[in-house]
Amino acid sequence: MEALVNQLPIGLAIGAVLLLAALGLNFTFGQMGVINMAHGELIMVGAYTAYVLHAWVGINPAYSLLAALPTAFAVTGTLGWLLETTLIRHFYGRPLDTLLLTFGIGMILQQAARDIFGAPNVDVPAPTWLTGGITLPGDIRIHYSRLFILALAITCVIAIAHYLNRSRQGRRMRAVIHNRDLAAVSGINTRTVDATTFFIGSGLAGIAGVALTLIGPTGPTLGTNYIVDAFLVVVVGGLGRLSGTVLAAFALGILNATVEAWADASLAKLIVFTAIVAFLQARPQGLFTVKTRALT
Amino acid sequence: MSLLTLTDLTVTFGPFTALDHIDLTIDEGELRFLIGPNGAGKTTLIDTITGRTRPTHGTITFDGTDITRTPEHRIVRHGIGRTFQTSVVFEELTVIENVDLAASSHLTPWRLLRRAPTTPPDALAVLDRVDLTHLAHRPAATLSHGQRQWLEIAMLLAQKPRLLLLDEPVAGMNAEERTRTGELLTHIAHDHTIVVIEHDMDFLRRYAHQVTVLHEGRILTHGDITTVQNDPQVREVYLGRTTPQKATT
Amino acid sequence: MTTTEPTPTLLHRLRGPATLAALLAAALLLLPQLLEPFRLNLLAQYLCYAIVALGIALAWGRGGMLTLGQGVYFGLGAYAMAMHLTLQATAADPLAPDLPPFMVWSGLTQLPWFWRPFTSPAVAVLAAILIPGTLAALLGWSVFRRRVRGAYFAILNQALAAAFVILLIGQQHLTGGSNGLTNFPVFAGQSLYTPTAQTTLYTLTVLTLTATYLLFRHITHSRYGKLLIAVRDAEDRVRYLGHNPTWIKTLAYTLAAMAAGAAGALFVPIMGIISPTLIGVIPSIMMVLAVAIGGRHSLAGAAAGAIIMNTAQTTFAETFAGGWTYLQGALFVLVIALAPQGLAGLATTLKNRLTRPTPTEPDPAPAPAAERSTP
Numbered sequence: 012m013e014a015l016v017n018q019l020p021i022g023l024a025i026g027a028v029l030l031l032a033a034l035g036l037n038f039t040f041g042q043m044g045v046i047n048m049a050h051g052e053l054i055m056v057g058a059y060t061a062y063v064l065h066a067w068v069g070i071n072p073a074y075s076l077l078a079a080l081p082t083a084f085a086v087t088g089t090l091g092w093l094l095e096t097t098l099i100r101h102f103y104g105r106p107l108d109t110l111l112l113t114f115g116i117g118m119i120l121q122q123a124a125r126d127i128f129g130a131p132n133v134d135v136p137a138p139t140w141l142t143g144g145i146t147l148p149g150d151i152r153i154h155y156s157r158l159f160i161l162a163l164a165i166t167c168v169i170a171i172a173h174y175l176n177r178s179r180q181g182r183r184m185r186a187v188i189h190n191r192d193l194a195a196v197s198g199i200n201t202r203t204v205d206a207t208t209f210f211i212g213s214g215l216a217g218i219a220g221v222a223l224t225l226i227g228p229t230g231p232t233l234g235t236n237y238i239v240d241a242f243l244v245v246v247v248g249g250l251g252r253l254s255g256t257v258l259a260a261f262a263l264g265i266l267n268a269t270v271e272a273w274a275d276a277s278l279a280k281l282i283v284f285t286a287i288v289a290f291l292q293a294r295p296q297g298l299f300t301v302k303t304r305a306l307t
Numbered sequence: 308m309s310l311l312t313l314t315d316l317t318v319t320f321g322p323f324t325a326l327d328h329i330d331l332t333i334d335e336g337e338l339r340f341l342i343g344p345n346g347a348g349k350t351t352l353i354d355t356i357t358g359r360t361r362p363t364h365g366t367i368t369f370d371g372t373d374i375t376r377t378p379e380h381r382i383v384r385h386g387i388g389r390t391f392q393t394s395v396v397f398e399e400l401t402v403i404e405n406v407d408l409a410a411s412s413h414l415t416p417w418r419l420l421r422r423a424p425t426t427p428p429d430a431l432a433v434l435d436r437v438d439l440t441h442l443a444h445r446p447a448a449t450l451s452h453g454q455r456q457w458l459e460i461a462m463l464l465a466q467k468p469r470l471l472l473l474d475e476p477v478a479g480m481n482a483e484e485r486t487r488t489g490e491l492l493t494h495i496a497h498d499h500t501i502v503v504i505e506h507d508m509d510f511l512r513r514y515a516h517q518v519t520v521l522h523e524g525r526i527l528t529h530g531d532i533t534t535v536q537n538d539p540q541v542r543e544v545y546l547g548r549t550t551p552q553k554a555t556t
Numbered sequence: 557m558t559t560t561e562p563t564p565t566l567l568h569r570l571r572g573p574a575t576l577a578a579l580l581a582a583a584l585l586l587l588p589q590l591l592e593p594f595r596l597n598l599l600a601q602y603l604c605y606a607i608v609a610l611g612i613a614l615a616w617g618r619g620g621m622l623t624l625g626q627g628v629y630f631g632l633g634a635y636a637m638a639m640h641l642t643l644q645a646t647a648a649d650p651l652a653p654d655l656p657p658f659m660v661w662s663g664l665t666q667l668p669w670f671w672r673p674f675t676s677p678a679v680a681v682l683a684a685i686l687i688p689g690t691l692a693a694l695l696g697w698s699v700f701r702r703r704v705r706g707a708y709f710a711i712l713n714q715a716l717a718a719a720f721v722i723l724l725i726g727q728q729h730l731t732g733g734s735n736g737l738t739n740f741p742v743f744a745g746q747s748l749y750t751p752t753a754q755t756t757l758y759t760l761t762v763l764t765l766t767a768t769y770l771l772f773r774h775i776t777h778s779r780y781g782k783l784l785i786a787v788r789d790a791e792d793r794v795r796y797l798g799h800n801p802t803w804i805k806t807l808a809y810t811l812a813a814m815a816a817g818a819a820g821a822l823f824v825p826i827m828g829i830i831s832p833t834l835i836g837v838i839p840s841i842m843m844v845l846a847v848a849i850g851g852r853h854s855l856a857g858a859a860a861g862a863i864i865m866n867t868a869q870t871t872f873a874e875t876f877a878g879g880w881t882y883l884q885g886a887l888f889v890l891v892i893a894l895a896p897q898g899l900a901g902l903a904t905t906l907k908n909r910l911t912r913p914t915p916t917e918p919d920p921a922p923a924p925a926a927e928r929s930t931p
Contacts, residue, residue, distance in 0.1 A: 111845070
């Protein structure tokens with residue numbers, strides 16, 4: 012029990028990263044059923060956006076992080092929007108095909124990053140106001156950058172919840188998710204809503220990418236390392252529910268941290284995988300489910 | 308002798324009660340029609356009997372066996388077969404392959420792995436009964452709407468069920484197809500117990516004998532078609548609100 | 557009772573077996589004569605991937621299960637064989653220590669318990685097929701039983717591949733880590749480096765590929781094969797025919813894993829190395845890409861796809877690596893967008909156009925009402 016309490020802050024920190032990576036998927040996979048394997052590459056593009064602002068544009072490191080967040084959101088959001096309007100929209104209802112299709116797009120983006128920035132990793136220095144950290148009881152040290160990511164993740168969740176529940180666009184989005192045909196005959200332009208959903212989901216990948224530059228180097232394969240875990244979060248959380256994604260991200264983060272505390276780190280992944288398969292025995296649709304009568 | 312007995316059957320979806328303490332008995336050899344306005348719980352009732360939806364409360368007994376928690380495919384093997392409102396057939400397979408798969412659920416995995424016969428006699432006999440023999444080797448995808456419904460009935464018959472549950476078998480059919488289906492139904496009823504959900508009043512008048520009326524998850528009344536039609540309660544909730552000539556979904 | 561059952565002529569029926577026999581004769585008699593040993597070795601590697609592709613075509617093409625983690629099963633088979641070959645190499649070298657060198661460097665003093673059975677070649681071969689089969693059966697049964705399917709299942713497979721590779725790399729003292737296992741000079745007392753040994757391995761691979769193809773072809777023609785298609789297209793409907801989709805899916809998934817395991821076992825002595833980079837998330841997706849290009853619904857197409865894509869990989873990857881990655885990515889997009897049936901689908905369309913100018917599909921229009929009689 013004590014070990015669990017000690018691992019809690021680390022688990023929350025890992026969970027926050029998972030949450031940021033999975034939040035965008037909550038839109039594209041959870042709400043639209045598109046398995047966007049290029050999401051990892053959009054995260055990578057977000058990270059390189061931060062790098063470009065710092066190294067090429069030469070913005071002062073103290074502010075470049077804050078400038079990078081909205082810029083990355085706009086850059087990856089636009090990329091995602093382009094993908095949706097040119098390609099993905101022709102594949103709704105064929106989730107496995109979109110998976111392979113977007114994987115191909117991911118390969119192209121990855122190679123483009125290699126050609127532009129080179130294969131070796133690059134570093135984006137964290138702003139000075141994020142150096143250092145706090146020490147918790149039990150001698151657990153948490154970096155300010157981890158706390159920043161946690162705060163960023165929580166901010167994003169609140170913003171998304173507000174958007175979905177309060178704004179006119181967000182309510183349209185929810186209407187389309189619940190009943191596409193009814194929404195369409197009620198005068199909602201479902202095409203616009205789909206494109207907007209994809210824009211926001213992809214934009215969130217950009218924000219996740221910026222956050223990742225704080226805790227590690229940036230390279231062309233950055234996204235690949237996170238995409239599988241991010242999808243697992245959505246699988247455990249259940250489709251289309253923000254609360255499920257949040258809960259699952261932190262649950263998996265804490266589980267990862269706890270397992271790694273007493274088992275070898277390389278075994279931890281396999282143990283977590285087994286735990287997820289076991290969890291799916293009890294809740295095959297994830298934490299939160301939407302009941303349907305459709306025959307598949 | 309009662310073949311199917313529902314006792315105190317209740318199904319809720321969150322705050323919504325779809326079936327509200329239903330008690331119902333179907334006797335061996337019966338042809339029972341189930342009617343009721345939209346949302347009355349007709350399809351939920353069939354879903355619950357066949358294991359697609361699990362009841363929150365109550366029991367389902369079939370031929371003396373409690374099947375309330377039995378997996379769907381075992382319920383089918385017990386002898387309950389059903390069709391769906393929107394027919395689902397396997398489009399990539401031929402008509403006879405569709406029927407043959409329905410007829411082979413009792414085979415062991417080992418026998419299923421043997422080379423499939425191109426013209427299994429059992430399947431052909433069933434196809435003959437619904438008069439689709441001439442289409443046996445066509446892909447099911449090429450069938451018309453009416454033919455698909457008949458293929459579904461053929462698949463059902465191939466399972467050799469003791470109880471057939473038909474969910475709106477004539478929905479979307481033209482007049483001629485309806486007549487054919489009605490005759491087919493009468494024909495099958497000679498040696499099967501059948502429960503039919505139907506909306507079409509004209510069809511009911513021609514082929515229904517015993518009718519059970521469902522309303523808001525409860526059984527409103529039960530009796531022969533004339534009694535039910537003249538029941539003021541039924542008129543109010545159901546017949547009164549629809550044109551008697553043509554009531555579809 | 558008259559049916560419109562197509563009655564194939566004798567010539568028509570013999571065409572398939574004749575083509576197969578001709579291909580087999582060419583592969584076994586002609587190619588070893590024509591190709592230099594280096595090329596023959598490469599071809600043998602591609603054929604191993606073709607065996608994996610057959611499994612993917614069965615599980616994904618027929619059964620709709622997107623097997624995004626076949627690298628795991630391929631890897632399990634490969635490591636089983638590699639462990640045996642490593643132990644053989646250690647035993648054969650009188651100057652070497654009693655342990656494989658990487659274990660000595662990691663400070664191990666005795667052989668780990670799970671390595672011991674692999675001194676026997678029979679155990680290694682059996683394990684290469686049965687361990688992947690058992691793992692797939694357990695995973696498949698537990699998730700299919702709870703109706704976890706589609707994208708969820710694909711993601712689980714991918715997560716398994718990711719976890720497996722991390723485990724292999726992390727347990728360096730037991731698995732050789734990211735270097736993998738390599739240096740296999742002997743098998744069953746015979747040197748693996750001679751041209752004869754390489755030709756034998758090639759022949760063995762051709763025969764395994766043929767046997768797997770014939771087995772899977774038989775399966776697709778059985779009632780079970782039809783059930784698999786039925787489960788792919790409408791799983792819940794199959795339950796209402798009285799069949800249990802759980803075992804139907806688990807069996808196909810398990811067979812695919814066993815084929816991948818056998819391919820891995822063959823791959824190791826041919827390639828001379830197995831390492832985590834050959835079996836991770838990306839290689840696993842590449843195995844699926846090959847099947848998508850070849851044609852997921854056709855066994856022969858899938859196998860051909862694996863051979864073609866791997867040939868292209870060696871040809872292009874060396875000369876212009878970056879360009880090849882772009883091309884691969886574009887291939888993914890193009891095949892899924894324009895030719896979901898892959899090369900096999902294109903070939904069928906082309907053949908139908910050439911041989912029969914009139915449409916070959918049965919008339920899709922329903923039979924006119926006048927033809928029917930009432931029952």
